[in-house]
Amino acid sequence: MKLVCDAVAMSGLTITSKEATAVLEKCQPVFASLIPEEKRRNPSDLFSYLILRPLQHIHEYESFVQTMKSDGENYYSPFTLDKIRVAHAHWKQLSITAHKNLLEAEDTKNFWETCSLKMVEALSTPSRRMLRESRTHPINVHNAGRFSSHSFVLLTDILVHIQYSTFSTYNLNTMWVEAVSNVPNVQHGIYITLPEDTLTLTCPSSGDKNQWMYVLQEGIKRAVDKSEESGGTLTSLPRSAPLWVCGKLHGEGTMVWGDGRRYEGQFRQNVYHGSGRLEVPMGGGANVYEGTWKNGKLEGKGIIRYANKDVYIGNLKESQPHGHGELKKGRFSSQAASIYTGEWSSGVKHGYGVLDEIAKGEKYMGTWQNNVRHGPGMVVTMNGVYYEGNFHQNKLTGCGLMMFEDKTYFEGELGMGGTFAGKGSLHYPSGDTIEGTFTGNWEDGIKINGVLQKGISSPDEDNVPKSFGKFSVHADQKWTAVVRQCQEQLGLSAGTDITTTKLLLSLVDAFRATYGGVVAHSRLLPYAVQEVRSFTSRLYQLVGVLFPALPSESESVLLEPGEEDQEEIVVTPAFVIHPWLLPHVYSPLSTLYVLQHQHKDEEYWRRLLKWNKQPDTALMTFLGVDVKFWLPEGASLVESSRTLGTLKDQHFTEAIETLQMLSTSFSPRDKLNLIHSTFQLAVMAKLGSNYLWSMDDLFPVFQYVVVRSRIQHLGAEIQLVDDLLEPHMQHGELGIMFTTLRACYYQIQNEKLTHML
Incomplete structure (x- = not known):
């Protein structure tokens, strides 16, 4: 049949x-x-x-x-x-x-x-039946326009809505039908809830309404029963697995549309709400949205994978990048490869951000407005060029500063792409200066119309201009979106600068994006140090809220030791935050210090290698190490070569190994404690803790340990400690030890090798 x-x-x-x-x-x-x-x-x-x-x-x-x-x-x-x-x-x-x-x-x-041939080809199947149509049983869209055309056809498994030559289909499996009570605006109405839409239909009379209600409900029942028997629905129509509440999707499930869209996740009242993943087909691929949905829109932390392989990871608002986020474009080997880390507003770059153009070898750090560079900013390149100035609509305009790898710098008018574009002055490390009009660029050549002034003062090795940093963004004004997002998540007032561990991780990622990578530049070191101090301040405010007894940033509280062998502790922001923060940012930060001290450390290392070729006896004698530190009582210098190896194994070897750990520790406090431990092992282990030492005794012993420790980037380590060391630790015993280490480094760097030879 x-x-x-x-x-x-x-x-x-x-x-x-x-x-x-x-x-x-x-x-x-x-x-x-x-x-x-x-x-x-x-x-x-x-x-x-x-x-x-x-x-x-x-x-x-x-x-x-x-x-x-x-x-x-x-x-x-x-x-x-x-x-x-x-x-x-x-x-x-x-x-x-x-x-x-x-x-x-x-x-x-x-x-x-x-019906039209198009509709027959799309909808006709042997098992599908026409149950009712609006041409013989009138029903129309509520408040339909005067010149609009709407007709409805109820088939065994779908409701067809025809508008002129186009039509839409709605699966009866996912349909909820309710009768609308007569009100002045709606007479004889039927309300239909669908996963994709809602429809309000009206009939000419209550009899027509009741008949349509009956056939709709019977059609839904038949479609649901048939779906349960077959174990599924048509793949060309939406399908869902979540629960239904009053005809609306509610709970966790999957929805697939005929146009290829697919959502997997949580629903609430028929909209995406909760954790979920949405795929939207685009030409040749699909945009994928993952994260937390709220009322059908992505809100908060999320990921967008675009059809062109670009990836955005960060905060979203109404399914668009908004707040702090990172956009990776292109592949590493492509010409368009770049990574932007910074602030967004309604899908465009807006606020402070860092753009690393990998293929081009440039990195921009500054402010953005409506997706273009606008405001103060600076650029570093793989060629060692650094320039800063004011940008307007993606173009560098007005006065700025440009610095080069050979310590030469230019102050004056700059143009697009870091070119010379007007009046200014070019300063050489030798002290010579050219003032005039400049055009062109550093790599291809400069056209100069000006006056050369010979320098009369001694050459400046660093040659850093006073205007350095004038056009940069202050550290406290960077990454404000990260803090603001965490405040919103915690429900705190905007005036309370507080965050969670997420703030630390986000700030660390931003720090690495700014100062890490292949475009690391020594000129960025001062900005990196400023950001570390700013991060320390912001994070300390969190700890201050969690632990109200902590002193304010401007105060320092001394905690007396509970036992004699314990040290005094001064509670400061650095004491609390540095052990938590510095391990995460140490890699890019130490790289900048190494680049900054590359020339000095190379000279130090060259001399150190020559000194280490000498035997222990010759080296100690040359350094002036008192014999009481390395000769047993009653032993003669003749016996020194026989006894020194044993003594070195007992005392100096452990001191050397301790000092070598300087490169693997992170905070200035830890590094100072290692220096102090080195002194204890090199001096006190031999002479006892009651020995009253003097600098004349201490310096040669330290120098010997430093030489044998072979710390390649000692100058960078010393500068890192000096920049981040708390003021109260610059004095006392630890301060003396650190000063001694600095003096050792300076002497090795400047001592004439002929004295050793």
């Missing part, structure tokens, strides 16, 4: 009858005695009669059993009569079903014949 009705609905009998015409003509003599003449007028009618004849038999069988039941009281026993009644009930139900199915198939065939 189903196959016959499917063929009727698809006009299959008419099409097939054409193929069977020859066979039917040959059988006409047989059909003449069996089939009425009106059914044999043409091959199509004859073929339809033959195919539908079994369904007619069902009605005839039902009539025959009905006759048996009516007349059976006089001929059959009660038991047989009960069997006849049961059989009649089954045949009657089958007859009604066959008649209903055939009528639906006929109505569906007639409907497809009136």
Whole structure:
């Protein structure tokens, strides 16, 4: 029965009858005695009669059993009569079903014949039936425009909304229908809730409304029952696995649309809400949105993977980058490869940010406005060029500063791309200066119209201009979006500068993006130190809220030791934060110090290697180490070569290994403690803790340990400690030890090698 009705609905009998015409003509003599003449007028009618004849038999069988039941009281026993009644009930139900199915198939065939070819090709299937349409049973969109065109067709599994030559389909499996109470604005209304949309429909009368409500609900029931039997829904339509609450998606599940969109995650009241992942097809790929959704929009921390392989990781608002975030564009080897880390506003770069153009070998650090560089900023390049100034609509304009790898610098008017574009002065490390008009760029050549002034003072090795940093953004004004986001997450007032561990991780990522990578530049060291101090201040305010007993930043509290062997502790922001912060930023920070002290450390290292070629006795004698530090009591210098190895293993080896740990420690306090421990091992272990030492004794011993420790970048380590050391630690015993180490480094760097040789 189903196959016959499917063929009727698809006009299959008419099409097939054409193929069977020859066979039917040959059988006409047989059909003449069996089939009425009106059914044999043409091959199509004859073929339809033959195919539908079994369904007619069902009605005839039902009539025959009905006759048996009516007349059976006089001929059959009660038991047989009960069997006849049961059989009649089954045949009657089958007859009604066959008649209903055939009528639906006929109505569906007639409907497809009136539809456009586009709609028939898209929607017609053998098992799909037309249940109701608005041309014969009026229903329309509430408040539809006067010149609009809306019609609806209810099929067995979808509701079709036709507008002029276009149409939309809505799956009955995911539909919720409610009757709308009559109000002045809506009369005889029906409210339909769908995963993609909501519809308010109105009928001309309450009778039409009730009929549409009935067929809609029956259609939904039939579609749901059929879906449960088949174990799924059509893949071309939306499907979902979450729970339903009042016709709305609620809970965790998956939604797939016919246009390729796919959402996996949590729903609330029919919208994305909670953790989820959305794929939106784009030309040749798909945009993927991952994160926390709120009322259908990505909010807070999230990830966007674009179809062109770009990736954004950071804060979002209404599914657009907003706040602090990082955008990686292109691949490392491509010409467009770049990484932007900084502030966003409604999908565009806005505020302070760092753009690392990897392929170009440039890094910009400054302010942005509406996706372009605008305001104070600076640029460093792989060629060692550094320049800073004011940007306007992505162009460098006005006065600025440009510094070069050979310590030469230019102060004056700069143009796009860091070119010379007007009046200014060029300063050489030798002290010579050229003042005039400059055009061109440093790599390709400069055209100068000016005056050369010979320097009269001694050459400046660093040659740092006074205007250095004038056009940079202050450290406290950087990465403000990170702090603001954490404040919003914690529900704190905007005036309270407080954050969580997320702030530390975000600040560390920003620090690495700014000062790490292949474009690390020694000129950035002062800014890196300023940012470390700024980070220390901001993070300390968090700890201050968590522990109100801590002193304010401007105060220092001395904690007395509980035992004699414990040291005094001065509670300061650096004491609390440095052990937490510096391990994360130490790698890029130490790299900048190494670059800054590269020339001095190379000279120091060259001399150190020559000194280390000398035996211990010669080296100690040259350095002036008192014999009491390395000769046992009563031993003579003749025995020194025999006893020194044993003594060195006992005292100096451990002191040397301790000092070598200077490069693997992070905070200035830890480094000073290592220096102090080195002194304890080199001096006190041999002479006892009661020995009253003097600088004349201390310096040569320290110098020997420093030489044998072979710390390659000692100058960088000393400068790092000096920059970040707390003021109260610059005095006392630790301060003296640090000064001694600095003096050792200076002497090794400047001592004439001929004295050793």
